[in-house]
Amino acid sequence: MKTLIIDTALGACTAVAADGSRVVAAESEVMARGHQERLGGMARGAMAAAGWSFDQLDRIAVTTGPGSFTGLRVGLAFAQGLGLALDRPVAGLSTLAALARDAEAAPGAAVWAMIDARRGQVYGQRFVDYTPTEDPAALAIEDAAARIAGEHNTVVLVGSGAVLVAPAGARVMDSAAPSPEALARLAADQPDGEARPLYLRGPDAKLPGGRDPS
Incomplete structure (x- = not known):
């Protein structure tokens, strides 16, 4: 099963083209910020290195947290938008479960x-x-x-x-983020379903007036 896996939840930006649990190609860069600017190019790079077109994908997978609020939103928005455009299911992956696979x-x-x-x-x-x-x-x-x-x-x-x-x-x-191999192994075992962010506490950032972001 051809899967594009996206991880922007922690200290890296990663895109993995996986066939079942096997990593065919991957691009990963350690970063604390800038996931939004780098993710699209890295996903295209991983797909090109695998020799796949996007319409050959069977599914999308994305890390859903816990992790950075901004990073989670970037990855989920990208994965859900791509899944909608391609009419492919999107599977959510726990960042903690992915780390454990390493x-x-x-x-x-x-x-x-x-x-x-x-x-x-x-x-x-x-x-x-x-x-x-x-x-x-x-x-x-x-x-x-x-x-x-x-x-x-x-x-x-x-x-x-x-x-x-x-x-x-x-x-x-001491890992900044899950490896491509760990992500691929977890995604292969993860059923399709609605990918929702996992927040374990309220956001650090506040809107004017002290309101939490929605």
Whole structure:
């Protein structure tokens, strides 16, 4: 199944042309801002490198968070617009689940995907064998560190927030964003459905008068 995967939720802008779980071509660039300006060209580049035209795609997939408010909106708008134009389904991908796919862990080991959420928090979720064992949550750094310290077996931490909460001796993979390979593996297992952003706390930015953006 030919899939174009878009990820602008975290610290990179990534476009992946994947056939099932296999990456055929990908373009990825670490960036904190500027996703909107780079995404279209990177998607076209990945498709051209794969030798595909857009009308050959079977589906679109996009990361839906948690992550940057602006980045999420850029990726979702692009993916949903492309899906509408091509009449193709759009699948939503959890950024935490994608990060967990990058973790090299023994069977049965706990994997904590952690994103630095600033303001003394991390976005975190626990996985075992790539299956979530709890819902994603915004956690105070101290609370997350205590929960991870209470694990009795091997623990692997992955993501930009991993170093903030890792106990001594834990394996840490400090990743700005999921790899193209992790995105492809997750997308291959993800059913089609309505892609909606996952926000675990209110926006940092405020409109005039202190109102939250809608």
